Amino acid sequence: MGTSAACSRLSLTLESASAQQRIQAARHTFAHLLPPDRVIVHFIDSQVAFAWVAKGYASQLHVADIVNQLHLDHLHRQVWFEWLDSDANIADIPSRGDPEDPALAGDYAILRELGATRITAKLPPIPPSYYAAAATP
Numbered sequence: 001m002g003t004s005a006a007c008s009r010l011s012l013t014l015e016s017a018s019a020q021q022r023i024q025a026a027r028h029t030f031a032h033l034l035p036p037d038r039v040i041v042h043f044i045d046s047q048v049a050f051a052w053v054a055k056g057y058a059s060q061l062h063v064a065d066i067v068n069q070l071h072l073d074h075l076h077r078q079v080w081f082e083w084l085d086s087d088a089n090i091a092d093i094p095s096r097g098d099p100e101d102p103a104l105a106g107d108y109a110i111l112r113e114l115g116a117t118r119i120t121a122k123l124p125p126i127p128p129s130y131y132a133a134a135a136t137p
Contacts, residue, residue, distance in 0.1 A: 027073060028122040039078040042070075045086040053081050090114075
């Protein structure tokens with residue numbers, strides 16, 4: 001199997017674990033911003049996800065893995081979880097569309113006022129076993 005086919009299959013494998021990959025990417029991207037004494041506040045716009053992390057439990061195995069990882073990542077930190085309405089979630093603004101779209105100008109203006117900058121996520125090293133799984137027909 002060629003490299004492009006393996007990569008295509010790999011992206012499907014990673015897509016199926018996208019929430020875990022997002023946690024890993026956030027950890028690698030923002031680790032320097034999270035000294036041990038910093039209070040961390042997670043704003044969550046899903047009431048179901050908020051309930052999972054607030055309880056520290058989810059009955060679905062794939063969700064439980066993510067909830068457990070999130071709590072393990074913050075074992076010796078001061079962490080707070082807050083729910084907010086989706087329309088108020090400024091973290092969603094970049095996913096709403098092109099910053100040059102006039103319909104989104106107000107949303108992006110808020111980010112600029114807050115001094116937000118675009119940061120490219122740093123993915124953790126991908127273990128060779130992922131590539132081996134992707135190359136398997």
